[in-house]
Amino acid sequence: MPWEPIKLNSGYYMPSIAFGTWKTGNGQGPIDQVKQALGNGYNHIDTAQAYKNEEETGVALKETELSRSDVFVTTKYSGTNGLDIPTSIKNSLSNLGLLDVDLYLVHAPRLAVPDIPTCWAQMEKVQDDGLAKSIGISNFGVKDMETLVASARIKPAVNQILLHPYVYERQKPILEYAAKNGIIIEAYSALIPITKSPGGPLDKPLNEIAAKFGATTEQILMAWTKAKGAVVVTSSSKRTRLQGYIAAGDITLSAEDIAAIDAAGALGEEK
Ligand SMILES: NC(=O)c1ccc[n+]([C@@H]2O[C@H](COP(=O)([O-])OP(=O)(O)OC[C@H]3O[C@@H](n4cnc5c(N)ncnc54)[C@H](O)[C@@H]3O)[C@@H](O)[C@H]2O)c1
Numbered sequence: 694m695p696w697e698p699i700k701l702n703s704g705y706y707m708p709s710i711a712f713g714t715w716k717t718g719n720g721q722g723p724i725d726q727v728k729q730a731l732g733n734g735y736n737h738i739d740t741a742q743a744y745k746n747e748e749e750t751g752v753a754l755k756e757t758e759l760s761r762s763d764v765f766v767t768t769k770y771s772g773t774n775g776l777d778i779p780t781s782i783k784n785s786l787s788n789l790g791l792l793d794v795d796l797y798l799v800h801a802p803r804l805a806v807p808d809i810p811t812c813w814a815q816m817e818k819v820q821d822d823g824l825a826k827s828i829g830i831s832n833f834g835v836k837d838m839e840t841l842v843a844s845a846r847i848k849p850a851v852n853q854i855l856l857h858p859y860v861y862e863r864q865k866p867i868l869e870y871a872a873k874n875g876i877i878i879e880a881y882s883a884l885i886p887i888t889k890s891p892g893g894p895l896d897k898p899l900n901e902i903a904a905k906f907g908a909t910t911e912q913i914l915m916a917w918t919k920a921k922g923a924v925v926v927t928s929s930s931k932r933t934r935l936q937g938y939i940a941a942g943d944i945t946l947s948a949e950d951i952a953a954i955d956a957a958g959a960l961g962e963e964k
């Protein structure tokens with residue numbers, strides 16, 4: 694299998710590519726998009742309280758042929774409507790029509806109220822109560838993680854962060870801290886160098902490496918992210934793109950390819 698499942702510090706396995714549901718409201722809508730992803734090789738769905746599509750995600754999960762145990766479901770505490778963590782997880786499970794989620798994340802450190810240790814103790818209770826098999830964080834920096842780990846009984850399984858070559862140097866301390874502490878990094882917006890910041894120093898090496906592999910530049914960015922040990926959370930309403938991302942799991946970049954992407958990434962910051 695190209696995108697191998699990754700073992701979390703909770704003992705559970707997480708599929709290393711996920712379909713993200715943020716902004717799936719347009720066009721087909723979230724139900725059809727999630728069903729399309731589940732029908733095209735994705736068995737990991739990423740949603741959040743803030744995305745306001747947990748109910749539609751739940752419908753898609755019911756309508757798919759895959760059974761509950763075949764799909765890894767992540768949702769997040771986003772502080773929506775000022776609700777606390779115990780209330781939010783119960784609402785999310787009710788919206789999704791599930792008894793538990795595979796992963797529950799604190800969407801951002803600013804949502805950890807009144808402070809990170811108190812918030813994390815509530816997350817630990819969510820796992821103790823069997824409402825989430827694993828718990829984690831999103832958008833946490835090194836200082837945030839240090840504060841959390843200092844008081845934690847259960848370390849976060851995952852930190853979902855922005856990661857692509859233009860921010861790699863800036864994010865590297867997060868990756869290093871996570872690796873030392875057994876926390877898996879999940880990368881969102883891996884395609885920004887193509888979708889939002891084309892015309893920069895990455896264009897040349899990405900195009901050259903893509904031509905060498907007979908691949909698209911999107912696939913090379915996915916392979917780079919995978920090579921950094923990160924799980925990828927991506928999205929598209931287009932079936933062919935979704936299939937392309939899955940196929941990118943077969944691409945193994947050489948050390949020289951990775952070094953060329955790192956070097957070009959370090960030359961240009963995200964625009
Ligand atoms: N935790 C967080 O704060 C956070 C933040 C952002 C995203 N996310 C999660 O990550 C998921 C994916 O985020 P993303 O959409 O930024 O990821 P991404 O960088 O993988 O981009 C995917 C988007 O790029 C488009 N795309 C692909 N190839 C393209 C091309 N050649 N030209 C133009 N557009 C192209 C796709 O159609 C899709 O809309 C979200 O749905 C969400 O679940 C989480």
Ligand SMILES: OCCc1c[nH]c2ccccc12
Nearest residue numbers: 715741743744771800801804
């Ligand atoms: O996850 C995508 C970014 C995002 C959308 N709504 C949010 C609420 C809290 C933190 C992050 C987000």
